[in-house]
């Protein structure tokens with residue numbers, strides 16, 4: 001017969017297991033609520049402040065989850081507090097979520113996403129001083145080697161580093177999203 005004491009032990013062990021697998025270490029499935037929402041942040045900068053970001057398809061329809069095998073547009077409400085930005089170097093770092101170890105793993109991008117000319121890769125230049133809506137096109141469809149690395153319906157992190165070539169100022173924007181690959 002199962003004693004009360006044994007039963008209690010089982011219950012304690014079970015709640016400990018539940019706490020360890022969810023509460024204590026957080027839910028490792030979709031980081032930062034990416035199952036339902038686009039997550040982003042911008043590193044502090046004295047020349048640029050982003051207030052909001054959302055994603056759309058090329059027709060301007062809000063899109064979430066995002067589709068990484070098609071061009072997508074990040075719509076930023078941002079303020080350039082420094083001088084007009086007319087030459088931009090763009091570097092994109094891509095990482096996939098490792099749900100087993102609860103961390104991001106950087107993916108190799110074969111140099112395809114580094115040292116790009118931002119003005120011919122998705123941004124309309126020049127970007128004047130002041131508050132404005134900036135549309136940034138992200139198009140991996142031309143990089144099949146990168147699309148081939150991606151799993152359908154998984155969390156991805158894309159970190160954009162935009163460097164004003166004339167001043168050297170860097171704008172670092174990190175986004176995390178649930179992505180589908182068609």
Ligand SMILES: *[C@@H]1O[C@H](CO)[C@@H](O)[C@H](O)[C@H]1NC(C)=O
Nearest residue numbers: 031032039040041103104176
């Ligand atoms: C979640 O987002 C915050 C910023 O909002 C970031 O500091 C943190 O590293 C992110 N967590 C993961 C697991 O990516």
Ligand SMILES: *[C@@H]1O[C@H](CO)[C@@H](O)[C@H](O)[C@H]1NC(C)=O
Nearest residue numbers: 051052077078131132133134
């Ligand atoms: C950006 O967002 C702020 C706060 O919601 C708003 O006042 C401003 O008009 C927006 N800027 C543009 C260019 O839409």
